[in-house]
Amino acid sequence: MINKDRLYSRFMELCSIDSEPTRERLLADKLKELLLGLGFTVTEDDTGEKIGGNAGNLIARLAGTGPGVPLLFSCHMDRVVPGVGVKPRIEGEFIVSDGSTVLGADDAAGLAALLEVFTTLRERQVSHPPIELVLTVAEEMALIGSIHFDTTQITARSGFVLDAGGAVGEIVVQAPEQVKFKAVFLGRSAHAGCAPEQGVSAIQMAGVAISRMQLLRIDAETTANIGSISAVGPTNIVPERCALEGEVRSLDPAKLRVQIEALTEAMQSAAAEHGGTVEIVVVPSYPAYKQEEDAEPVQKAVRAARRIGVPVRLKPTGGGSDANIFNSRGVPSVVLSCGYEKVHTTAERIPLAQLVLLTEWVLAIVDDDLARS
Numbered sequence: 001m002i003n004k005d006r007l008y009s010r011f012m013e014l015c016s017i018d019s020e021p022t023r024e025r026l027l028a029d030k031l032k033e034l035l036l037g038l039g040f041t042v043t044e045d046d047t048g049e050k051i052g053g054n055a056g057n058l059i060a061r062l063a064g065t066g067p068g069v070p071l072l073f074s075c076h077m078d079r080v081v082p083g084v085g086v087k088p089r090i091e092g093e094f095i096v097s098d099g100s101t102v103l104g105a106d107d108a109a110g111l112a113a114l115l116e117v118f119t120t121l122r123e124r125q126v127s128h129p130p131i132e133l134v135l136t137v138a139e140e141m142a143l144i145g146s147i148h149f150d151t152t153q154i155t156a157r158s159g160f161v162l163d164a165g166g167a168v169g170e171i172v173v174q175a176p177e178q179v180k181f182k183a184v185f186l187g188r189s190a191h192a193g194c195a196p197e198q199g200v201s202a203i204q205m206a207g208v209a210i211s212r213m214q215l216l217r218i219d220a221e222t223t224a225n226i227g228s229i230s231a232v233g234p235t236n237i238v239p240e241r242c243a244l245e246g247e248v249r250s251l252d253p254a255k256l257r258v259q260i261e262a263l264t265e266a267m268q269s270a271a272a273e274h275g276g277t278v279e280i281v282v283v284p285s286y287p288a289y290k291q292e293e294d295a296e297p298v299q300k301a302v303r304a305a306r307r308i309g310v311p312v313r314l315k316p317t318g319g320g321s322d323a324n325i326f327n328s329r330g331v332p333s334v335v336l337s338c339g340y341e342k343v344h345t346t347a348e349r350i351p352l353a354q355l356v357l358l359t360e361w362v363l364a365i366v367d368d369d370l371a372r373s
Contacts, residue, residue: 001120002359004352011112011355012088012095015104021078021138022053028077031111031135035060038118040133047148051138057149058135062118066127068369071300072156072331073131073362074146074322075110075163076139080344094349103348105340110162111135113338113359117366128366132156136322139163142178142285146322151329158297159333160365161323165343168357169310171301172317172335175324176221176249177256177288183267185209187276189240199238200276203231206242209270209278213263222250223318224259251316253288286320289327297334304364307371310357336361 019027032042040060047056055077064070080102087098097103114133121128132154136145164172185206190199206229215224224246231242248263250256264280271278291298293314305312317335326333339354364371 001124001363002116002356003120004356006119007112007116007355007359008090008095008352010115011108014108014111015086015088018084019078019104020081020083021141022048022051024077024137025054028055028058031058031077034115035133038062038122045149047137047145050148051144053137055137057137057145058133059153060133060135062131064128064130066129066370068129069158070130070132070156071366072134072154072159072333073114074134074136074159074161074326075107075114076136076145076322077107077111078138078140079104079106079108080140082346090352093353094351095355096349097346099346102344102346103350105338105348105350106165106343107139107163109338109340109350109355109358112355113162113362116359117363120363121366127370129369131366134322139322142180143320143322143325146325147286149325151326151331154331157332158300159323159326159331160297160301160362161321161326161333161335162338162358162362163321164317164335164337165340166315166337167310168337168339168354168361169305170313170315170337171298172321172323172337173293173298173314174251174290174316175288175320175335176251176318177253178247178249178285178320179256179260179282180245180247180285181260181263181280181282183244183278183280185242185267185271185276185278187238187240187274190238192236192238196238200240200274201238202242202276203239205270205274205276205278206231206244208274209267210244212266212270218259219255221252222248222255222259224248224263247285249318251288286324287328289324291327291332291334295332297332300365300368301334301336304361304368307364308357308360310361
């Protein structure tokens with residue numbers, strides 16, 4: 001049923017539309033046009049205004065024409081930097097960029113698959129349950145698009161977020177909580193050559209603190225990272241200010257709290273020992289989620305994958321997605337792997353066969369209730 005050439009063409013068209021975080025207007029307008037043409041009603045919220053962007057989240061609805069409960073599908077419209085001026089092309093068995101930008105398969109693969117599914121259903125007049133689509137902005141900025149989305153608009157109790165690397169058939173059933181922190185070390189300036197002993201180096205305090213931190217992979221469920229360190233000044237002055245920014249993630253919220261406490265202790269003790277201070281702000285980004293094997297969206301995704309003949313794997317992930325937000329607000333959701341590779345790099349690519357399988361998987365999920373009746 002899938003028109004492969006149309007699918008490839010649509011995917012590359014979507015990739016070629018500029019859509020970095022908070023600058024999704026062109027892609028949002030294109031998706032509105034295409035969805036309206038497929039019979040969806042489409043509305044846009046005011047998230048763009050709230051986050052300083054030029055587009056909001058889209059919610060699209062398609063009335064059911066056959067048996068089945070409402071289904072939610074979701075993708076994000078933004079892509080990581082560098083994502084402007086993408087020039088996609090088919091190279092052998094893959095679709096790639098020219099290497100100067102990301103491809104944007106994260107998340108154009110999901111968008112293209114959804115458009116092909118509903119184009120096919122419309123052309124062939126195939127019955128389907130009620131459909132809700134939520135297409136978010138600024139997902140790559142710690143999910144702020146979905147955080148501002150009013151999830152009470154969603155009626156579906158089975159959600160499928162098309163937004164993970166890995167082979168089609170892999171289902172993300174668990175994802176971590178994330179918190180971010182910013183620490184500002186405050187010391188005392190002094191002449192670095194004539195009276196360094198009168199100064200308190202904020203950089204030295206930060207360095208000592210970092211040396212005491214357990215970072216990167218903590219255990220199978222927990223990670224921590226320092227993303228930036230900033231202290232700008234001349235070499236002849238003992239620096240009085242140094243800022244750190246970092247994050248902690250864990251599938252286990254209790255482990256996350258332990259790690260945050262350990263990092264806080266390392267920073268506070270380093271500052272105190274050197275005669276300075278540190279101001280620490282911890283900001284929650286998004287909550288963890290876990291779906292059990294017998295949950296309805298898991299079972300629908302598993303049945304559909306088996307019907308198209310791909311191996312099924314239920315897996316956890318270290319990354320967050322809009323599914324974290326949907327689950328935290330009572331919309332049971334899982335993330336579907338989309339087949340793309342080397343995500344968030346300029347070497348990003350997607351096998352043609354995986355893009356087709358993703359589309360067939362979504363079609364089989366839509367068809368799940370009819371297939372079982």
